[in-house]
Amino acid sequence: MRFGYWLPVFGGWLRNVEDERMEAEWSYVRRLARASERSGFDLTLIAELNLNDIKGPEAPALDAWSTAAALAAVTDRLELMVAVRPTFHPPALLAKQAANIDHISGGRFTGKYYRVENAILEPKPTRRPRPTVYAGGESPAAKSLIARSCDGYLMHGDPPERVAAKISDMQALRETNGGGLEPLVYGVAGYVVCRATEPAARREIERITDVRQNAAGYANYEQWLANTQLEQRVSLEDYSVSNRGLKAGLTGTREQIAERIRDFEQAGVDLLLLQFSPQLEEMERFAEAVIPLVSEPSGVR
Numbered sequence: 084m085r086f087g088y089w090l091p092v093f094g095g096w097l098r099n100v101e102d103e104r105m106e107a108e109w110s111y112v113r114r115l116a117r118a119s120e121r122s123g124f125d126l127t128l129i130a131e132l133n134l135n136d137i138k139g140p141e142a143p144a145l146d147a148w149s150t151a152a153a154l155a156a157v158t159d160r161l162e163l164m165v166a167v168r169p170t171f172h173p174p175a176l177l178a179k180q181a182a183n184i185d186h187i188s189g190g191r192f193t194g195k196y197y198r199v200e201n202a203i204l205e206p207k208p209t210r211r212p213r214p215t216v217y218a219g220g221e222s223p224a225a226k227s228l229i230a231r232s233c234d235g236y237l238m239h240g241d242p243p244e245r246v247a248a249k250i251s252d253m254q255a256l257r258e259t260n261g262g263g264l265e266p267l268v269y270g271v272a273g274y275v276v277c278r279a280t281e282p283a284a285r286r287e288i289e290r291i292t293d294v295r296q297n298a299a300g301y302a303n304y305e306q307w308l309a310n311t312q313l314e315q316r317v318s319l320e321d322y323s324v325s326n327r328g329l330k331a332g333l334t335g336t337r338e339q340i341a342e343r344i345r346d347f348e349q350a351g352v353d354l355l356l357l358q359f360s361p362q363l364e365e366m367e368r369f370a371e372a373v374i375p376l377v378s379e380p381s382g383v384r
Contacts, residue, residue, distance in 0.1 A: 087126035122370035235268035274328025
């Protein structure tokens, strides 16, 4: 299992908690990325949005691509997964940005809306045949495209048994639509609450899911939800923590979380994209308490 995390470009992940003690600032994400390399994390996902959809449109949100370029220059081995909003970028310029960041880190644009012919792209990306292309989506069209054209499939948080069914479906799509391609890498989002006891973990979950702290935000979220193609309805807990993070069930004691991670491994998951609050302190707790347990041979405690 590889461990990744969402870079807190929005200043946090909790819609009901205003101040999570992680400012949307370069100084904080630089410190976080460097610390994560030392503590055993493999990858960070840098989300792209013009407006802050968690803390509100007036709140700051870091730009994904310039942040990724800067992080590439101050880290040594951390994989940078930069999210792309296709309508934000002309494809040729996006390819140039991605190739340039790939060189900083050492590491087909024909379609309905864009067509690029005889394009020159130099320098070429370091990684061959290209940087890894991850994608997420729950509509039939998105899943079909991912099966044909991508290297990895990223999912919102869900229990291992539901994730296993999704992986099985995507594998079938891959074989049907992308014959001859390498197997997809499968990643799942999850929000971690690691505490010494189960009651302590439950108290933290109750705190972060108390919608009364921001009832107006919940009303706006319900309005947005009505226009999506998500595969399942979203509960109060799902609203409170972005990307359905609590649904993954990575909460409780260190032993319980480690066992849950093993369940995800059995389901076919290769990568966990984790969220924490506050990010730096809770990531360090996870790295010390949980990662060593997961790394132990099966049956050893």
